[in-house]
Amino acid sequence: MSARPEPEARWLAELREQGLEAFAALPMPTSKEEVWRYVDLDFDLADLSMPEKAGTPLGEGRFTVAGIGGARIVDGFVDDIVQPDGVTITPTSEADPAALEAAAASVIPPDLDKFSAAHHGFGTDGLLVHAGKGVAVDGPIVIDVQAVTPNALSLPRILLVAEAQSDLSVIVVYRSPDEGTFYVVPQLQATVGDAARLRLTTVQAWGYGTVSVGQQRTVLGRDASVHHGEAGIGAGLGRLHFFVDIDGAGAHSEISGLYFGEDDQLLDYRAFINHRAPNTTSNMFLKGAVEDASHSVFTGLIRIEEEAQRVNAFQTNRNLVLSDEAGAESVPNLEILANDVKCGHGSTVGPLDAEQRYYLMSRGLDRIHADRLQVRGFFEEAIGKLPHQEMAAAIRRAVNEKYVRAQEEGRL
Amino acid sequence: MSTALAVRDLRASIGSVEILKGLDIEVGFGELHVIMGPNGSGKSTLCHVLMGKPEYDAAGSAVVSGTEMLGTSVDVRARHGIAQAFQYPTEIPGITLRELFEELAEQRADGAALLARVDDIAARLGTARFLDRPVNEGLSGGEKKRSEIFQLAVLAPAIAVLDEIDSGLDVDAVREVAEAVERMRGPDIGVLLITHYNRILQYLTPDRVHVMVAGRIVRSGGPELADELEETGYAELVAEFGIKQEDAATGDDFLAGL
Ligand SMILES: Nc1ncnc2c1ncn2[C@@H]1O[C@H](COP(=O)(O)OP(=O)(O)OP(=O)(O)O)[C@@H](O)[C@H]1O
Numbered sequence: 094m095s096a097r098p099e100p101e102a103r104w105l106a107e108l109r110e111q112g113l114e115a116f117a118a119l120p121m122p123t124s125k126e127e128v129w130r131y132v133d134l135d136f137d138l139a140d141l142s143m144p145e146k147a148g149t150p151l152g153e154g155r156f157t158v159a160g161i162g163g164a165r166i167v168d169g170f171v172d173d174i175v176q177p178d179g180v181t182i183t184p185t186s187e188a189d190p191a192a193l194e195a196a197a198a199s200v201i202p203p204d205l206d207k208f209s210a211a212h213h214g215f216g217t218d219g220l221l222v223h224a225g226k227g228v229a230v231d232g233p234i235v236i237d238v239q240a241v242t243p244n245a246l247s248l249p250r251i252l253l254v255a256e257a258q259s260d261l262s263v264i265v266v267y268r269s270p271d272e273g274t275f276y277v278v279p280q281l282q283a284t285v286g287d288a289a290r291l292r293l294t295t296v297q298a299w300g301y302g303t304v305s306v307g308q309q310r311t312v313l314g315r316d317a318s319v320h321h322g323e324a325g326i327g328a329g330l331g332r333l334h335f336f337v338d339i340d341g342a343g344a345h346s347e348i349s350g351l352y353f354g355e356d357d358q359l360l361d362y363r364a365f366i367n368h369r370a371p372n373t374t375s376n377m378f379l380k381g382a383v384e385d386a387s388h389s390v391f392t393g394l395i396r397i398e399e400e401a402q403r404v405n406a407f408q409t410n411r412n413l414v415l416s417d418e419a420g421a422e423s424v425p426n427l428e429i430l431a432n433d434v435k436c437g438h439g440s441t442v443g444p445l446d447a448e449q450r451y452y453l454m455s456r457g458l459d460r461i462h463a464d465r466l467q468v469r470g471f472f473e474e475a476i477g478k479l480p481h482q483e484m485a486a487a488i489r490r491a492v493n494e495k496y497v498r499a500q501e502e503g504r505l
Numbered sequence: 506m507s508t509a510l511a512v513r514d515l516r517a518s519i520g521s522v523e524i525l526k527g528l529d530i531e532v533g534f535g536e537l538h539v540i541m542g543p544n545g546s547g548k549s550t551l552c553h554v555l556m557g558k559p560e561y562d563a564a565g566s567a568v569v570s571g572t573e574m575l576g577t578s579v580d581v582r583a584r585h586g587i588a589q590a591f592q593y594p595t596e597i598p599g600i601t602l603r604e605l606f607e608e609l610a611e612q613r614a615d616g617a618a619l620l621a622r623v624d625d626i627a628a629r630l631g632t633a634r635f636l637d638r639p640v641n642e643g644l645s646g647g648e649k650k651r652s653e654i655f656q657l658a659v660l661a662p663a664i665a666v667l668d669e670i671d672s673g674l675d676v677d678a679v680r681e682v683a684e685a686v687e688r689m690r691g692p693d694i695g696v697l698l699i700t701h702y703n704r705i706l707q708y709l710t711p712d713r714v715h716v717m718v719a720g721r722i723v724r725s726g727g728p729e730l731a732d733e734l735e736e737t738g739y740a741e742l743v744a745e746f747g748i749k750q751e752d753a754a755t756g757d758d759f760l761a762g763l
């Protein structure tokens with residue numbers, strides 16, 4: 094790999110330095126490390142090349158949706174910016190320094206692991222979406238992130254800044270061709286200012302030959318609110334390591350999502366919710382299913398710092414295991430240093446419910462359709478909570494289709 | 506004309522525990538039969554065994570409209586005309602009752618007709634508000650019972666098995682549910698109603714009343730039998746036909762144990 098120097102803010106230049114250093118110093122992670130357990134990395138980042146320029150972009154896809162503006166990032170290169178009213182969208186290299194400065198608060202540390210190091214050390218260009226103070230837009234910004242050059246590594250970066258009292262709505266769709274191998278280390282970071290609101294939906298619609306090892310971080314100011322919706326559909330290895338830092342008193346983080354693994358997909362979610370201020374709340378609700386030889390992992394840590402009194406924090410993770418060879422891990426954790434908090438987690442892993450099947454069949458549905466209905470109902474609760482309901486139909490279709498296909502092909 | 510339901514020497518067990526111990530009952534088309542009996546005597550088991558719930562091993566015979574049902578799957582029985590109102594209806598999260606009907610309509614030859622009567626029946630029973638809610642989810646005990654009778658009215662089965670459709674209902678609801686049952690009755694349907702209470706029988710006149718104890722029908726009679734049981738309770742019948750006394754804790758023992 095080779096670094097691509099470009100004009101950039103000083104803190105970005107420093108990050109790049111740190112990234113290069115960390116990349117040289119850190120080994121490839123192995124599944125012996127707890128946070129990489131279940132992940133079998135059969136490649137070395139250092140062996141991968143990066144495209145010199147963006148490949149030919151994909152046409153419209155099943156998750157293509159209209160927004161009030163947006164951009165495309167192809168193989169890590171930003172293009173096709175459609176500028177909405179009110180919000181500014183620019184490549185980081187052309188961004189207003191003051192706007193960019195606010196993004197520094199939500200940087201994902203380069204020394205997190207070798208992937209983050211690579212991202213910072215070798216990243217090409219980022220996309221900055223900036224909502225100034227008090228700006229509210231009445232529709233989503235849609236970012237279409239693509240990896241299209243086979244066997245290459247791309248490092249797409251999205252920086253969101255919602256200044257105080259602003260209201261920002263962003264949909265990010267990650268995709269790559271169904272055929273071919275693609276390596277991606279996407280990072281998405283969001284600085285959400287005092288009393289600002291961010292609604293963010295991310296759809297992992299990568300092809301099954303894609304390895305995506307992504308990191309995400311949102312940092313919330315006083316009375317800020319973030320609602321993140323996640324749909325994990327594609328990728329051979331789809332990993333999302335994400336951090337929510339609730340730094341401002343009165344802030345609220347909501348995470349709603351679903352994932353469905355088939356074939357030999359590994360969908361790996363690592364969630365770290367940090368309450369660092371009083372009167373803050375967080376809620377996470379994730380539902381997943383696995384079939385064939387796919388696996389899912391959810392580990393969620395809610396950490397409540399000593400100064401974070403009067404916190405409410407909950408996480409729920411429910412998993413359906415639909416085939417004998419499939420597996421789901423669900424490990425919710427709490428680390429509570431404050432004493433005046435309400436915290437809880439619920440986690441289940443199991444097959445389809447026999448009582449539901451019986452009830453539905455007793456109305457006259459055959460087993461296939463009874464189970465289909467149960468799977469649909471299982472995800473409906475998560476789909477209903479997504480912050481962008483305009484994505485619901487496409488996401489619903491994608492998850493239900495996986496199950497129906499497996500039924501029809503006799504894979505269950 | 507065949508009968509709606511003809512059960513002969515029906516036995517059922519779970520693992521090594523036999524719950525139904527040779528049971529006979531015959532419900533003709535147009536008839537309403539009532540089964541009463543103490544807790545744990547096997548009434549719900551009978552309903553589930555008729556419906557084909559997989560966890561029970563069943564032997565004997567259960568014929569619906571001339572076709573043997575034992576050995577067939579739950580959905581085959583449902584499509585053949587057995588429908589059960591459950592004592593404890595299962596919640597189906599994320600699927601509304603209307604979606605369930607729509608899915609059913611797609612599976613059934615008479616689907617269009619089924620869908621066409623949903624709204625009419627809902628209006629008549631005052632259950633329209635359940636249609637756009639997930640099946641049984643968040644419904645009160647009484648609402649679940651109404652939703653069950655609503656579903657059965659839409660399904661229009663050959664034999665309706667109503668397992669404690671009147672339990673947990675307020676006085677008005679009992680009357681309304683009884684009226685719904687009465688409207689379901691007709692020459693093409695037999696009804697088997699399981700109840701603990703006489704009050705629903707103020708509105709419905711059964712053709713036969715049966716008493717079930719320890720997995721058997723131990724007495725059958727006309728409507729007056731229900732009144733008699735109200736007076737006497739089951740103690741005598743349990744003593745005569747019931748399981749060994751040490752296994753059958755009486756109410757007094759139970760209270761003493763608290
Ligand atoms: N799935 C099961 N597993 C174990 N035991 C069972 C099962 N189903 C029924 N039984 C047992 O069989 C007996 C009959 O139960 P059943 O539910 O049929 O009684 P019931 O007559 O409907 O009682 P109630 O009036 O309380 O509803 C009980 O002793 C019960 O514990």
Ligand SMILES: [Mg+2]
Binds near residue numbers: 548549592668
């Ligand atoms: Mg019962």
